[in-house]
Each structure stands twice: as C-alpha cells, then as structure tokens.
Amino acid sequence: MPLVTSETVKQVMRDLYGYEISDADADAIAHSAGAMLTLAGHLPSIGLAGVEPPFGYPVLLAEAARLAKARS
C-alpha cells in the first residue's frame, strides 16, 4: 500500500487548507487514501493502453461558445 501517513495528511490540511485535525482523523484519512491509491494502481490491469480520458474537444468548443455568447 502506498505510504500515506497521518503526518502527511496533517501537513496537507495545515499548509494547503489552514486547519488542524486530530491524530485519529488523520490516521483514518491516511488509511482510506492509501487504500484508494493502492486500488487505483490496479486500474491499468483492465487494459488502458491507448485509452484517452473522456474530455472531448467538442465540449471545450461548445463551452467556449456558450461563454462567449453569455458575455456579449
């Protein structure tokens, strides 16, 4: 399992979000996040070579057109 420690969790909360959490909460988050990262490491086993993320250029174009129209 990737090493997500409670110290790492506490530091992220403190430095990036500006608040403190208890040791017990940090432990629980580290455990959950570590498990998720471990499982995420298994995703390539279903065959992801050459698979694109589902963010198409048509959506980008359409969103830009919508924003331009809203601005005018």
Next chain:
Amino acid sequence: MSIPFQELLEFDVATLSGKLRARDISPVELTEAYLGRIEQTDGSLRAYITVTDTMARKAAKKAEAEIAAGKWRGPFHGVPIALKDLVYTSRVRTTGGSKILADFKPDYDATVWTRLKRAGAVLLGKLNQHEFAYGITSSNPHWGIVRNPYALDRIPGGSSGGSAAAIAARSAAATIGTDTGGSIRIPAALCGCVGLKPTWSRVSRYGVIPLAYTLDHVGPITRTVRDAAMMLQIIAGADRNDSTASRERVPDFSAGVGGQISGMRIGVIRELDYGLSDDVAHSFNAALETLRSLGATVDHVTIPSLPLAGLMNGIITAAEALEIHEEWMRTRPQDYGDDVRRLLEIGMMTPATSYLRAQRARARTLAESIAVLADRDVLVAPASAIVAPKIGTTQMLEAREDRVEVVAAILRFTQPFNTTGQPAIAIPTGLSPDGLPIAMQVIGRPFGESEVIRVAAAYESARGALPAAPEIA
C-alpha cells in the same frame, strides 16, 4: 370536485393528469391536499427543507384558470411536485442540504425547474438530502434526519432521501433527484419508489449544485414507471446553458409503457449477483422469473471490469468534489458535517494521476457493457444487497456472507452505471418479511432509456401494486 383529500393523494401523475385536464380535480384542491399531507407527515419524516406554500397556491390558481380556459400545458399541468434542494429555484432558498448555503437564494432557475414550471407543475417545496449529495444516508446534521416512510427508524437512502421519502409518504406527486453514485436509485429502492437515472448528459445540469461534473445525473423519482417516463420527457434534451447536455434526439419515452417484452433479451450481470441478503436474493430471483414469464429471455452476462467501476467513481468524485468545495474547505471546514468533510479530506490526498487513470478506465467498462448489450436489450441487477438499514448503522449482519459495510453493500450496485453513464432505473420488486422495500435495476445502452422504461413498465404491471408505506402519525 368531491374526491376526498386522502384519495387525491393516492393517484399517480398519469391518473391525476387525466382528471385535472377533465376538471374532475382542481389543482387548487390537489395542492391543498398535498400541503396538508406535508404538514401531517413532515414533523416525522423531515423530507422537506423548505415548503413553498404561498408560491404553490399561486401556481395552482394559475393552473386552474389556464385549464378552465382550455390552455392545457401537458401532463404535469397543475401537478404538485418537489425538487431536491440542489436544484436552483429563483429567489427560493437552495441549500444543497448544507449549512454553508443555508441562506442562499439563486437569482435564476435550473433548467429542469424552468422546464417543469413551463409544463405547469406546481412547486410544493425543496427536499432534504444528504449534505451536498455526498453520502447515501440523508442523515443530515443541519436540516434533520430524513426517515424512511416504511420504517421511521431506518434510512431512506440518499443522497436524494427527501425526494424518495416524499413519494413514499404521498407528500409529493413526483420529485426530482440527482445521482452521482446512486443517489436517485438508492433512495428509490429503499423507499419503494421508481427512480430513473437517465444517460449522462440526457438532462441538463445547468443550475444544479454539482458534486462531480462528469458523474452527476438529474432525473425523476416517482410512484410508477409511466410517471418517470413522463417527467423525463419534460426535462430531457439539449440546453444552450449546458454545453455538455446532449443533442441526441429525445424519443417518446412513454411509447413503450404497456408494451410487450416477449422476445426481448435480458442479461443478468454476474458481477452484481452475489453477496445478497436472503430477502433480496429471493425477491430478485422472483423478479427474473416474472420477466421470463413475460416472454423475455434471461441469461447471465459478465462485465469483467465492473467490480472496479465503483473505485473509478470514488476517485473521480473525490477529486471533482474537492475542486468544487476547495474554497469552502479553506474558509469554513467546520461548517460541514463530519462525514462529508472527511470525504472531502480524502479528496485532498487523491493525486491527479489517479484521477486521470480513473477517467480513462471508464471507457473500458463502458466498452465491455456495450459489447454485452450488442445481443441483449437490457441488463438487470439488484439495486442493493440489503434493505434499508437502521439509522446510524454502519455494518449489516444480514447478508449471506460476512459482515458487510452498509455503504459498500449498496453503492457497489449503483456506482458502475454512473461511471459508464448508462441509463438505469430502480424499480421495486416487493417487500421483505419485515415490510421493507426491495428493488432491482434495469440498465440500458447509452440513450436507451426507452428500452429500460419498456422492460421496467412491463415488470411493474406484472408485479402488481406494492403495499403502501404504513400511515405516518
């Protein structure tokens, strides 16, 4: 105009619609009946966050005048509905079930509400939910614990818990929910309602507070499949305010209601047909027999990567939800409920690499599902491994296998079809010996809502009426 209030509340939308159009029922009387029912039940249920009684009475009077003048707007004209409180309603409080947005009043309507309002629907109010839709219990720390009308000590499911509880308790004729990992289908399943999650992008998300942009769906929760089809008809379709809303043709979703399913091919998803509680297994197998008795061919299919689709959903939701909530997590973390804050904190530890990998993996599961559907019309699966757990329960003992985490025992059935974006409907298959609802899902090809509705409606018709929830004091 002499139908008793109690009787008015028993009509589904399809029936109400005919009676409203024929002026056998007045929208004003109907709205009063529902407002009275909310007052009678909501102290126990906490299904509503805001009741828009003044607005509802005004809209009902307008509907009555229009119908009397022959200006019928369609099947929802004069029908009292309610919206999950994630849905923007202009100048009406829209909290998302949160403390953070407790006083927020949008200055525009969500597209779904614009369309329903244009169709003449009467808004009864805004419905309670799991905070920001991030959870499945609807035990809301800010607006009250939503309770299951079939057993008040049990959860209604979530996140659209108020939307389903209101249907089961007869305190709305139809409602709108949203679904990122199962939030329409889970509460529908646990409360004995019909919940339809359309294909991703079929319904505009404009003006709906997001949980995860690429997984969020908006859809109806209703008493019958026909009602769900009718409501979807109104809210579906392209929207100039939502560039992701599909321009795919919107068919007549009700066309297949009442049709035969003889000869249709139905695949049972093997990866979801295990670990069921005895009651759920019995009910699901009986439902499969019913489908066979209607002339459908039913066999098992396999979607190998489906067990990982829940993980993909969880990773994507963690990352996207945090992006949405990041500023509030910096400035107001104490204003979140403990469970939702915890999930957002897990999102802080989710690397971009995991997020992108999960997004890429979605195509694999969808490809496998589409391949299976090349020679099947629809797929079916249970909607949950368990019946509604008691409020506060985190583990269940009643599944056949070991102790199961409640969240896992429910979400693993629904999350995969948010990941793939396929349409899926939850439909009751009966009650457990304890009187708690059990449901199955019917899943279709992308934009194949019509087949899903056809099969669900045929099953519903063969199943017969589901016993109503006990009277609520």
